[in-house]
Structure formats: structure tokens, C-alpha cells
Amino acid sequence: MAEQLIYLDNAATSWPKPDCVGEAMVDFLTHRAGNPGRGGHRLAREASQVLEEVRERLAGLVNAPCPQRMILSHGCTDALNLAIHGVLRADMRNRCDGTKPHVVTTAIEHNAVLRTLHCYATSDLITMTIVPCDKQGYVHADKLIEACTDCTALMTLSHASNVLGTIQPIEATIKAVRAHDPEILIMVDAAQTAGHFPIDVQGWDIDLLPLAGHKGLRGPTGTGGLYVSPRAYPDECDKTRVFCQRRGGTGSMAPGLEMPTKLPDALEAGTSNAVGFAGLIAAIDALTHEVHEHEMAMTDQVLKGLHAIPSVTIYGLPTIVGRTPVVLFNIEGTHPRDVMTTLDAEHGIAVRGGVHCAPLLHEAIGTGSDGGVRVSPGSGTSAKQIDIFLDAIRAMTPQHA
Numbered sequence: 001m002a003e004q005l006i007y008l009d010n011a012a013t014s015w016p017k018p019d020c021v022g023e024a025m026v027d028f029l030t031h032r033a034g035n036p037g038r039g040g041h042r043l044a045r046e047a048s049q050v051l052e053e054v055r056e057r058l059a060g061l062v063n064a065p066c067p068q069r070m071i072l073s074h075g076c077t078d079a080l081n082l083a084i085h086g087v088l089r090a091d092m093r094n095r096c097d098g099t100k101p102h103v104v105t106t107a108i109e110h111n112a113v114l115r116t117l118h119c120y121a122t123s124d125l126i127t128m129t130i131v132p133c134d135k136q137g138y139v140h141a142d143k144l145i146e147a148c149t150d151c152t153a154l155m156t157l158s159h160a161s162n163v164l165g166t167i168q169p170i171e172a173t174i175k176a177v178r179a180h181d182p183e184i185l186i187m188v189d190a191a192q193t194a195g196h197f198p199i200d201v202q203g204w205d206i207d208l209l210p211l212a213g214h215k216g217l218r219g220p221t222g223t224g225g226l227y228v229s230p231r232a233y234p235d236e237c238d239k240t241r242v243f244c245q246r247r248g249g250t251g252s253m254a255p256g257l258e259m260p261t262k263l264p265d266a267l268e269a270g271t272s273n274a275v276g277f278a279g280l281i282a283a284i285d286a287l288t289h290e291v292h293e294h295e296m297a298m299t300d301q302v303l304k305g306l307h308a309i310p311s312v313t314i315y316g317l318p319t320i321v322g323r324t325p326v327v328l329f330n331i332e333g334t335h336p337r338d339v340m341t342t343l344d345a346e347h348g349i350a351v352r353g354g355v356h357c358a359p360l361l362h363e364a365i366g367t368g369s370d371g372g373v374r375v376s377p378g379s380g381t382s383a384k385q386i387d388i389f390l391d392a393i394r395a396m397t398p399q400h401a
Contacts, residue, residue: 006349006385010295010378011162011192011326014218017283018379021219024282028275036274047274054277055264057284058225061217062190062209063200069233071226071267072277076191077112079210079226082245082267083187084116084154087208087232088126089243091153101153102127104184106139107360108161108168113189114360117156127151133364137166137316141176148181155186159193163358163374164316164365165299165326167193171204178205185232185241191215192324195284196292207232208242216324217287218379219280222273233263242267291379295325298377298386302327305390311397315365315372328372331396336373339396347392351375 007015028050034043036051055067064070073079091101103117103126120126129147133139144155155177160167174186187208190199195216201209206229213223233240244259248269260266300320306312311332317323331339340353355362355371362371377386 004348006347006381006388008375008377008381008385008389009350009352010381011165011215011324011374011376012352013214013221014216014378016380017218017220017279018286020282020286021279025220025275025279028278032278033275035271050274050278050281051272054281054284055225057281058211059227061194061199061284062211062227063202064227065202065230068263069228069230071228071264072272073210073224073226074222074273075214075224076189076210076212077224079224080112080187080189081116082226083208083210083228083242084113084156085245086242086267087154087185087187088120089245090241092125093243094241099151100124100126102129102149102151104129104131104144104147104152104155106131106144106157107133107364108137108139108158108163108166108358109156109360110158110162110189110191111357111359112191113156113158130360133361135315135365137161137164137361137365139168139173141173144173144177145180148177148184152181152184155184156189157186158189158191159199160324160326161316161358161361162192162326163328163356163361163372165192165323165328165376166316167197167322167324170206171200174205183231192326195287196295196324201227201229213276213280213283216292217280217283218291219283220273220276223276223280226267228263228267233266240266246270292325294379295377295381296320298381298383299323299325299327301383301386302375302377302389305386306393309390309394309397311399312393315367324376325378326374326376328367328374330367330372331393333398334396336371339373339393342396343389343392347388349389349392 032046034047036047055070058070059067121128131143185207188206190211194211209227213219214221246269313330315328336353343349352374
């Protein structure tokens, strides 16, 4: 086995993290590790300041109107659950005509979305329409609009596929949907794009935007956020369309058994992962456009190299235009999990083989239950490492086996 790991699974979580991330986390644990919002002493105040700082950083990244509309979460799945449960519970409470909420979702969504919605649908609490995608991974606005009904409470859209890397034309899509129905709440899953591409929740008219701290932002695992728009949670809190699903201590509005009604405390409860958010602040501050350019250059090298291997099939877009630094492929006659295992055991190369928590997308592109091999370069990937990866793939193809 190769002595040094070649890590090509950055779409799952980025690695290695910038040195400043670990340094910031150690500094927090050494000097500021109080419980944020719980107590007026210095350590509690300094821990609270970390949360306010990361809220400001995240709000700036997505052009939120104010930091208070960035809800801190334990990751993107947690943020998605806060949004989906919150919207559906609120819609159920607000309905008085006996109808069920309807949700429009798509075949490219991650299981964090699909399994959460499936739970409601199989319990006969909602109706759901899954809009298909084309072979390149695009979901077309006209199909989304056709799926809407008078009962549609929520539409969920991935900004980019975690399988194919295809970036959806979110701004144009939302504009088309708003022209049809201006009041539908629209959630955009930014797990794969935050840190890679500019996001404008105000300019694009997004209501709910969950994001991950540990992928493109290069922060620690267990960190994430959820942007909540004024349409979803108006300042007049009696009209909120997001129910407070998670309840508990907030450090504010005590005593009393009711949750606070003002954001962010209205949707946050319990002790936040302050040490992780200290690391996320450092990661965001270290972000540069050059990092993304490097990742895309490595992705371009992967695509060109794989295209030159006759027994390799690449799925989705043919070039790096319109994609994140993600490539999905298969080798003729070899199961993707066997490719993954061989790369790891014999070459010290980490990739992801399977269906990548997105089974409906694999059905749509023809890879079925076997899935494919996903390679996702990162900031620490070198051109030499990509060459080693491509040589390993050539060695596994039928003509070399």
C-alpha cells in the first residue's frame, strides 16, 4: 500500500483542513471554552462572542439581510431537518380545511431530504411529488412548476448534485417558480456549493438555505447553518411558517416554558458546538478564490484523463463548466465498490463508491443500485496525485487487467 494517503473524497468532507482551523479550536478550548449564553462570566461571554462571529461570517457568505437569520446547526443534515420539520409542522398547524401539505422535491436530492420527506409521506401526513432530472443532472423549471398544487407548502432544490456535481440554475429557476406562485417556500440545499461559489439568498429569493461547514468551507465536522428568510419567519412572529421543532434551553428569556420568539434563539436550543464554530471562523477567513480555482484545475485533469480511457464511462457534464469539483465514473465490468476498495488497499487512494445517499439520481442516470465511483479533489490535491490516480484506474481496466 502507498505510504501517503491520496485523499479524493472532499465532497464527503474536506481534508486536510487548513492549519488555522485546528489552531483556533485548540485556542478556544484553552482560553474561551465556556457555555455560550449560559452565565454572565467571562468564559461564557467569550464563547457567546464566537457564535456571533460565525453567524456574521455565514451571513456575509450568503448575503443574508442580518446575522440573526443564520441559525447555527450541527451540520447540513441537521439544518435540513430543522427546515423540513419546521415548515411541515407549521403548515399542518395553520391548516383548517383538512387538506395535507404538498411538497415538491427532485430526483437529485440527498437522502437527508428524501428520507425526511418519505417519513411524512408514508405516514400519510403529506403528499409529495418528485420531479425527475435529465441525464446531465439538470432539473427543469417547467417540470417544477407543473408539480405545484394549491396545497404546495415547500419546494426543495439542491444547488448542486453531490453525485454529478451539476450546478442548477437556481436564480432563474426560482424566478420562474415565483412567477407562478410567489408564496411557496423554497429551500435550496447548499451542502455542495457553500465555499465553492457565491450564494445570494436575497438576490435569488431563497427562503431556506441549509449549508455544511465541513465541505467547501473546509471547517470542522459538526458545524453548519440554516438561513431563514423574512417570508419563512417574519418579524411578526405570530405569522411564522417555520415551527420550532427543537426545544430546550437557549440562555435567553428565562424563566418560562415557552421558547423565545425572536431569531436566532427561536430555532436554536441547547449548547452549540462552539469549539467547532471557532474552527469554522478560521476556515472561512482562510477561504480564497485561488483555492477553488485549484480544485477545478484538478477536476479538469481528472476528467480529461478519464475521458482518454476507453473502458471508463463518465456521467453528467463533459467538462468542468457548470459543475463542482466532483466526477462520477465507472469502469466496464467492475463494481464501483470494488474500484473503491482496490484504490484504497493497493494504492492508498480514498474515493467514494456506491450510491452516495442519492438513490433516485442513480436510477435516473442508469447506474441503479450499484452506483458509481465518485472522485472529488480538494485544496490539498496535487497534479502528481491525480496522475497516480489515473495510472491506478488504467491498471484496473480490462485491457490492462
